[in-house]
Amino acid sequence: MYPFTYSRATDVADAVRDKAGHGASAYLGGGTNLIDLMKYNVEQPAHLVNVAKLPLDKIEDLPDGGLRLGATATNADTAWNEQVKARYPMLNQAILAGASPQLRNAATNAGNLMQRTRCYYFYDIETPCNKREPGSGCSAIGGYNRIHAILGASEACIATHPSDMCVALAALAPTVRVSGPNGERSIAFEDFHRLPGDQPQYDNILAEGELITSLDLPEKGFAKNFTYLKLRDRHSYAFALVSVAVGLELEGNTITDARLALGGVAHKPWRDKSAEQLLKGQPATAETFGRVAAHVVANAVGQGSNDFKIELARRAIVRALQQATEGRQRATDAFLNSNP
Amino acid sequence: MSQTDHIGKGPNRVDGPLKVSGTAHYAGEFNVPNLAYGYVVNSPIAKGKVVQVHADEVLALPGVLAVYSHENVPHLAWFDRSYKDLLAPGGSPFRPLHSPDITFNQQPVALVMAETFELARYAAALLRVDYEQEKHETNLETKRTEGYLPGGGKLGYAPPPPPRGNPEKAWKNADQKIEAEYTHGAQHHNPMELFTSTVEWLGKDKITVYDKTQGVFNVQRYLTGVFGLSKDNCRVVSQFMGGGFGSGLRPQYSVFMATLAALELKRSVRVTLTRQQMFSIGHRPNTLQFVKLATNPDGSLASLQHHALHETSLFEDYTENVVNWSGMQYQCDNVKLGYQLAQLDVYSPQDMRAPGAATGNPGIEIAMDEMAYAAGLDPLEFRFRNYAERDQNVDKPFSSKKLRECYREGAAKFGWDKRPLEPRSMREGHLLTGWGMAGGVWDAMQMPSRASARITADGRLLVLSGAGENGAGTYTIMTQIAAETLGLPLEAVTFELGDTDQPQAPLQGGSWTAASVGTAVKNACDALGEKLLKLAQKQKDSPLKDADYDEVEFVNGQLRLRRDPDRAVVLRDLLQASGVTQVEAESTALPNMLKQNGYSLHSHNAVFAEVQVDEDLGTVRVTRVVNAVAAGRILNRKTARSQVLGGVVWGLSMALMEETIMDHKFGRYVNHNYAEYHIPVNADMPHIDVLFVHEDDDIVNPLGVKGIGEVGMLGVTAAIANAIFHATGKRVRDLPIMLDKLL
Structure with a gap:
């Protein structure tokens, strides 16, 4: 870990100003990822601006019927918020599927968007990694890549975004509000994270110095027919191999609206709008689900140790669509509810 | 039953x-004054040489005290013998900072103080x-044909016994047979x-x-050998450990580093390793x-062959007993066991x-x-049908073996008799349920050990032995043994361990x-008891005047005649009346070879597991485990049960998730942290029933105890793997069984 200076911002403008006044600096939220990365020397900011205590921790109704999630509200407070539980239960389930209670108590909503990949090689500064050190090469390609991407990867990087919360957010499509040296702007969630391309060092489209202030959820929450299905190597405190967020609206047995997003498969939370279109107007049947699932993974590419994810994702999508149709969320995997 | 009968209770x-109040001190918590801190630098390559260590650049930083590497180590x-600890296998022990040669990835190459x-x-x-x-x-995989049988070995290692019968011929001639390969990665x-090591400098090379060690005397032996x-x-002191599992048996390079720096800097030093x-x-x-x-047609084993590489x-030729167990676990007259090592550019297992x-x-x-x-x-x-009544490896009877009872009692608890033989026959929707079982065997060993006991006039007993405690419950069971031997309440007894100033323990x-x-x-307590009896007999009109030690007993704070308990003295009265401030005794316990030699000494268990597998x-998910254990006398039912519970966690971990992944391109482990190296969490753990099968054994040792730390883990991994087969019909032979192997 490298030495760094530290300050605590009093308001958003102060935070933005403070960060701009330092060279290699970073905003510090809950610190559950950034501090780890600093200990590994992966991140080496010379200055930290603590934004965790900014007055951005409210969860409040929006005039358009949506819900604003403050940037510094913790993941735990967000998951257990009454409005979130009632109107966006998919988000509640996705958050609770991630990390551990201790981490969720510390981690912030904005920080959840900002967390970096769990790629083994990104974490180990002794191995080449284009995301950590552009141009050094990708060790995961041809290496051990069980947790790596099958969709949207590039020759430069096959890392995945590790968040669960963001998969549900991708399905719910909020707006990300940010504030920076050039003022405020809003970013559609689907545009926030990016694919690696030839610049895998950038996880998202935030400009230098921009700070997330809130996530504004639209009114539609898919509270009746939804699922967040997470498949992983142990039943808690493990990142998703594949996860699926599904929200459906049904009239009788016909799907009138659908959202479908995957986690653990790409450099960003992977929302598939074409799959959503394929679902619309179709009967909610195994045949439909199988066809849509096949469509989602049609262009998937395995890297060796993650080849299984293609088939796993296909089956997980089918299961998630079934569960959402039946209106029975089974917590975070197929078993948790069946084993009291 | 008296109030001072403690053994067997919980x-x-x-x-x-001490632990929950933070007053138990671990190695990294001895905050002696004027500590200097060390951080180890490790090699990013698996093989090669250190060409140069640019120490000057960091020595220029204010507050940096020294950089030690092979370039300047004293x-x-x-x-080699000076570096050989008690558990060193054959070969030359690794010498930190000794030479520029790199022989494994993450080899320590420098210490920064x-x-x-x-x-x-x-x-x-x-x-x-x-x-x-x-x-x-x-x-x-590249060394499949390059295995060799190690010449030497380490403490506890036994080469495979010679073959018996004609196993290959019997296998060829049999109608019913199997042949399979099983693998698991490093853990x-x-x-x-x-x-962590905190070395307190006391002046003049003292x-x-x-x-953090499971053997203070081993660390002392190593440090005195290496540093003269x-x-x-x-x-050397180690009173508490936050888990060891064998990692603390040999001195680790952290203690070498800390001692080196303390002796060089002539000040107190702490070195702590990172999780990585x-x-x-x-x-x-x-x-x-x-x-x-x-x-054979009757279901008896015609041939058993087990080879490991x-x-x-x-x-170093690291050795462990992988296959020998197979030759004693089942009755079979045609057996061949093989064991080989292969050298790789890795650290010694x-x-x-x-x-x-x-x-x-x-x-x-x-x-x-x-x-x-x-x-x-x-x-x-x-x-x-293949139950071994006798250990055929050494052609001796078992001193005791209640494995049959383990099978029976475990099966009854589990409900094994309701199991359909056919795989894939218990289904509910997409969930397949399977039941599997397996058994295990482990050594019942005894090592030479010393202990001392001292009773003071206030009736308090202090017992010392430089043993280790990695959380297994040593403090508690030793307190129970001492208190029961001298008829005292637990509260009157203090047992201390983990200090080379104490009598030597293994x-x-x-x-x-x-x-x-x-x-x-x-x-030691009996030796003290004999002194107390003599003291009592010196008293005027002693009620125990002519008694031999084996005619008396210590119960409820009294020393009394077995056949006439009314003839008694109260221990505290005796001590006070005698005017002594304390009475002390020390004793050695050696295994009774004369008694043990004719027997094979082992603990056994049987495990039954239920799993549910999502077919799609x-x-x-492991939903139930029953672990029935026969391990001689159980000293403390609570800590023994905890040991077995921990064993089930370990077995489940090995079956389903635990593996250190090596990227062979770098020769480097890639999942080196707690987030990516998976061991079970609470959500993974099933309901566990632990049964102790009563077993009397006066051959293993006078206490009749066989030890419980390892046997509880055995059988669990296989029972789960077998249950997965029963559920799915898929036989996975490469551990751990992660979900992709079942798709």
Whole structure:
């Protein structure tokens, strides 16, 4: 870990100003990822601006019927918020599927968007990694890549975004509000994270110095027919191999609206709008689900140790669509509810 | 039953309050004054040479005290034997900072010393080290035909017994047979507590070393050998550990580093490893196993062949007993057991909970399940038909063996009789349920040990033995033994351990602590008891005047005649009346070879597991485990049960998730942290029933105790793997069984 200076911002403008006044600096939220990365020397900011205590921790109704999630509200407070539980239960389930209670108590909503990949090689500064050190090469390609991407990867990087919360957010499509040296702007969630391309060092489209202030959820929450299905190597405190967020609206047995997003498969939370279109107007049947699932993974590419994810994702999508149709969320995997 | 009968009951841990109140001090918590801090730099290559260590650049930082590497390390012991700890296998032990040669990835190459931990860590990050890389080999698959039988061995290692009968011919001639290969990757112990050494400088090359170790005397032996210190000037203390699992059996490089720096800087030093560096020390070796079994028409085994090949380093022949168990577990007259090592550019493996057995057990026990199915037999019935009444490896009877009772009582608790033989026959929607079972066997060993006992006029007893305590419950059971021997309440007894100033005890491993140290504690208390009897007999009109020691007993604070309990003296009255301030005795306990030699000494268990597998998604949940254990006398039902619960966690971990992944391109482990190296969490754990089958054994040792630390892990991995087969019809032979193997 490298030495760094530290300050605590009093308001958003102060935070933005403070960060701009330092060279290699970073905003510090809950610190559950950034501090780890600093200990590994992966991140080496010379200055930290603590934004965790900014007055951005409210969860409040929006005039358009949506819900604003403050940037510094913790993941735990967000998951257990009454409005979130009632109107966006998919988000509640996705958050609770991630990390551990201790981490969720510390981690912030904005920080959840900002967390970096769990790629083994990104974490180990002794191995080449284009995301950590552009141009050094990708060790995961041809290496051990069980947790790596099958969709949207590039020759430069096959890392995945590790968040669960963001998969549900991708399905719910909020707006990300940010504030920076050039003022405020809003970013559609689907545009926030990016694919690696030839610049895998950038996880998202935030400009230098921009700070997330809130996530504004639209009114539609898919509270009746939804699922967040997470498949992983142990039943808690493990990142998703594949996860699926599904929200459906049904009239009788016909799907009138659908959202479908995957986690653990790409450099960003992977929302598939074409799959959503394929679902619309179709009967909610195994045949439909199988066809849509096949469509989602049609262009998937395995890297060796993650080849299984293609088939796993296909089956997980089918299961998630079934569960959402039946209106029975089974917590975070197929078993948790069946084993009291 | 008296109030001072303690053995066999389940009192709480006597050290529990210390632990939960933060007053139990671990190696990294001895905050002696004027500490300097060290941070270790490790090699990023697996093979080659250090060309240069650019120490000057970081020494310029204010507060950086020193950089030690092979370039400037002082002259240390020359001969290998000085570096050989009690558990060193054959070969030449690794010497940290000794030469520029790199023989494994993450090899420590430098130690940076500074005024603060943070500064040492920063300077270590800045330290430039130039390497010359050579081609390495870390893949065991490339060494399939290059295995060799190690010549030497280490404490507890026994080469496979010679073959008996004609196993290959019997296999060829049999109608029903199987042949399969079983594998598992490397595993690291990963105790919660990181390896830490605090070395207190006491002046003139005199130090006290607070270390994380399962054997203070072993560390003392190593440090005195390497650094030429006298024993009087090198006290080693380890009173508590945050888990060991075998990783603390051998001195780790952290204690070498800390001692080196303390002696050079002539001040107190602390060196703490990081979680990542916990993957640069010993591990359970990556192992390939080959099993051939065949049966006669009556279901008896016609042939049993078990061969294992595992990795070791270039410099040591690490050995463990992988296959020997198979030859004693079942009755079979045609047996061949093979064991080989292969050298790779890795660090030496190291004993890890149930070393060898934890590896070989899934091999033979999954194979036995496969053989049962090939023969059309229930797996439990198959084991009854091949029950070994005698240890054929050494052609001796067992001193006691209640495995049959383990099978029966475990099966009854589990409801095994309702099991349909056919796989895939218990289904609910997409969930397939399966039931599997397996058995295990472990050594009942006793090592020489000493202990002392001292009673003071206030009636308090202090018992000392320099044993280890990695959380197993040593403090508690020794307190129970001492209190019961001298008829005292637990509260009147203090047992202390983990200090080389105390009487010498063996390493805390092999499940032998209860038997070894327990016997020493009992002997010391008996020796003290004899002195107390003599003291009583000196009293005027002593009611015990003519009594021999074996005619008296200590009960409820009294020393009394067995045949006439009214003839008694109250212990405290006796001490006060005698005018002595204290009475003390010390004793040694040695295994009674004369008594033991004619027998094979082992503990046994039987495990039954239920799993549910999602047929579509491959996810596995273990829903029930019954573990029935026959391990002689159970000293403390509570801590013994906890040991077995922990064993089930370990077995489940090995079955479903635990593996250190090597990227052979770099020769480097890639999942070296707690987030990516998976061990079970609470959500993974099933309901566990632990049964102790009563077993009397006066041959193993006077206490009749066999030890419980390792046997509880055995059988669990195979029972789960076999249950997965029963659920799905898929036989997975490569552990751990992660969901992709079931898709």
